[in-house]
Amino acid sequence: MIYVGKWCNLTTMRILARLTNIIALRRRLPVAQFSTSSKRHAQFSYTQGAGTVPLRGVTVGRLLQEQTEKTPDREAVVFPAVGVRKTFAQLLEESDRLAAGLLSLGLKKGDRLGIWGPNTPEWVLAQYATARAGIILVNINPLYRSFELEHVLQMVECKAIISDVRFKDQDYYDILFQLIPEMASQKPGNLRSHILPSLKHVIMMGDDDHPGTWKFSDVMSAGSDEQRRSIVDLQDRLQFDEAINIQFTSGTTGFPKGATLSHHNIVNNAYFTGQILDYHNRETRICIPVPLYHCFGMVIGSLMMPNHGATCVFPSPGFDPSTALKAVQDERCTSLYGVPTMFIDMLNHPEFHSFDLSTLYTGVMAGSPCPIETMRQVIAKMHMDQVTVCYGTTENSPVTFQSHRDDVIEKRVSTVGHAHPHVEAKIIDDNGEIVPTGTPGELCTRGYIVMLGYWGDEDRTKEAILPDRWYLTGDQAVMDEDGFVRITGRIKDMIIRGGENVYPLEIEQILYTHPKIQDVQVVGVPDKRLGEQICACVILKDKQTATEEEIKEFCKEKVAKFKVPKYVQFVKEFPLTVTGKVQKFKIREEATRSLGLLHVT
Numbered sequence: 001m002i003y004v005g006k007w008c009n010l011t012t013m014r015i016l017a018r019l020t021n022i023i024a025l026r027r028r029l030p031v032a033q034f035s036t037s038s039k040r041h042a043q044f045s046y047t048q049g050a051g052t053v054p055l056r057g058v059t060v061g062r063l064l065q066e067q068t069e070k071t072p073d074r075e076a077v078v079f080p081a082v083g084v085r086k087t088f089a090q091l092l093e094e095s096d097r098l099a100a101g102l103l104s105l106g107l108k109k110g111d112r113l114g115i116w117g118p119n120t121p122e123w124v125l126a127q128y129a130t131a132r133a134g135i136i137l138v139n140i141n142p143l144y145r146s147f148e149l150e151h152v153l154q155m156v157e158c159k160a161i162i163s164d165v166r167f168k169d170q171d172y173y174d175i176l177f178q179l180i181p182e183m184a185s186q187k188p189g190n191l192r193s194h195i196l197p198s199l200k201h202v203i204m205m206g207d208d209d210h211p212g213t214w215k216f217s218d219v220m221s222a223g224s225d226e227q228r229r230s231i232v233d234l235q236d237r238l239q240f241d242e243a244i245n246i247q248f249t250s251g252t253t254g255f256p257k258g259a260t261l262s263h264h265n266i267v268n269n270a271y272f273t274g275q276i277l278d279y280h281n282r283e284t285r286i287c288i289p290v291p292l293y294h295c296f297g298m299v300i301g302s303l304m305m306p307n308h309g310a311t312c313v314f315p316s317p318g319f320d321p322s323t324a325l326k327a328v329q330d331e332r333c334t335s336l337y338g339v340p341t342m343f344i345d346m347l348n349h350p351e352f353h354s355f356d357l358s359t360l361y362t363g364v365m366a367g368s369p370c371p372i373e374t375m376r377q378v379i380a381k382m383h384m385d386q387v388t389v390c391y392g393t394t395e396n397s398p399v400t401f402q403s404h405r406d407d408v409i410e411k412r413v414s415t416v417g418h419a420h421p422h423v424e425a426k427i428i429d430d431n432g433e434i435v436p437t438g439t440p441g442e443l444c445t446r447g448y449i450v451m452l453g454y455w456g457d458e459d460r461t462k463e464a465i466l467p468d469r470w471y472l473t474g475d476q477a478v479m480d481e482d483g484f485v486r487i488t489g490r491i492k493d494m495i496i497r498g499g500e501n502v503y504p505l506e507i508e509q510i511l512y513t514h515p516k517i518q519d520v521q522v523v524g525v526p527d528k529r530l531g532e533q534i535c536a537c538v539i540l541k542d543k544q545t546a547t548e549e550e551i552k553e554f555c556k557e558k559v560a561k562f563k564v565p566k567y568v569q570f571v572k573e574f575p576l577t578v579t580g581k582v583q584k585f586k587i588r589e590e591a592t593r594s595l596g597l598l599h600v601t
Helices: 005-028 060-070 088-104 121-133 146-156 172-179 216-220 225-234 263-276 295-302 304-308 321-330 340-347 372-381 409-414 458-464 504-511 548-556 584-594
Strands: 046-048 075-079 084-087 112-116 136-140 160-163 201-204 243-249 257-262 285-287 311-313 335-338 362-365 388-392 399-402 423-428 441-447 471-479 485-490 495-497 500-502 517-527 531-540 567-570
Touching: 060 088, 060 121, 060 263, 060 304, 075 088, 075 121, 084 088, 088 121, 088 216, 088 225, 112 121, 112 146, 121 136, 121 225, 121 295, 136 146, 146 172, 146 257, 160 172, 172 201, 201 216, 243 263, 243 295, 257 263, 263 295, 263 304, 263 399, 285 321, 295 304, 295 335, 304 311, 321 335, 321 340, 335 340, 340 372, 362 372, 372 409, 399 423, 423 471, 458 471, 495 517, 495 531, 500 504, 504 517, 504 531, 504 548, 517 584, 531 584, 548 567, 567 584
Parallel strands: 075 311, 112 136, 112 160, 136 243, 160 201, 285 311, 285 335, 335 362, 362 388, 531 567
Antiparallel strands: 046 423, 075 084, 243 257, 388 399, 423 441, 441 471, 471 485, 495 500, 517 531
């Protein structure tokens, strides 16, 4: 994203310049040069995914009901670690029970409900219960600390939150109690927090009682028969263009932004992703070790149940290579998802060859650039000869490009494939003009995929989405004459660490509050397993001393673990341009050299 504040005039000028140039360019170019097919031979870097199948005009809740009517007794979801299996009929019935329970607490259509925790059966129930009730589900990263949690709950004014008890080193109730100490003396459903005035209900998973909170099981049984009937009746009134989900992306201002998605966004994105994977023609069982809070798990994963009648298998609360491989074997999965790091860890598991993966034929590798050698090993050693690569952003629901199962191997391992059906894409230069094929530039997308906007943030929405609905990805890409796209870098300074997006300024803003730090720049440096690691380059104040561990410990108390820098370097100055702008690419190059990482690719 472009900075706001003192840069707002520059932002406005950039947008106007792009619009002017794009209009002028379109007037100059013959229409025939803009092919509507994903197979194309064109001079300019513009493509449109062929849409031979119409978009689906249906809500998530209605879609689940329709699929249940077709396959009521088919397994919909499996959580082998806790022994939970639900058929489509059970999933729909329990989702409506939870939806009715939420109505009994006073939640209504349009209210926001946060879900905070790893992959659990309660997470999936919350996803479909909120969709059935028209409540907007707010996905919260399970690794968030109190600083981040407070920000996102305030931003979208959550009326309720469903929280797990603990995950890894996270004690969720303790973090909530730090934010809302009033819970100690208040009854469930009657919270009055001076920090989070909109939050009225905290719902805890598990069987333990926690002061000031509801138990998840109690909410499941709280709804009346009349409220359950009202949930069924509501399906005829909910609109597919309405907001149903908010997912957070780290912001360049140092704080997460809430990408607001509609039923239409996520239903269709899951549908077409599944079609390319051939889910509509086969009985499909998907192993999903990626997190539900992320679009990868929730949209490309969970929404395959109502869209294609797929069975979704979630091996464990968090990723573990052994449990993922075992789930593929025991549940006879046909498809496997993961970011490249996950596939690397599974391929390098000491007992990899003892697992029977012969039922696999496809899957999705996404979340960060896919190493070519890793892709080749996945195809050769995991029986996934039809594996595909997906590329996109949360703001795009998320998939915009996907390789096809029958693409030649060279294209599948070196590009992100073609534009999705009904999706336009172009690559532009700094002036907003479409570049010739083979020329790098900024990738832009348009179509049903584009989010409604950033929740409550019109300025940043306008920075991301131009008036003609083109979304600026900030990613550098190259398009060939056949419409295949290769991502070559990031215009933004985003770091992708093992599939997690990390924006340097978010960490910098935290480190600026350290009493010993004068200035700091955070960059990504190469890492063989995770793709990138975080390096903080720090200038200390005069007469101050600090250690790497001290800086890391400071971060651990304030941000999620994956955002804590692995490396801390103390420097005297930063390279600057003539105008005083920090040259971040030079900092990255020097950090890579001094850390001895030049050999890492």
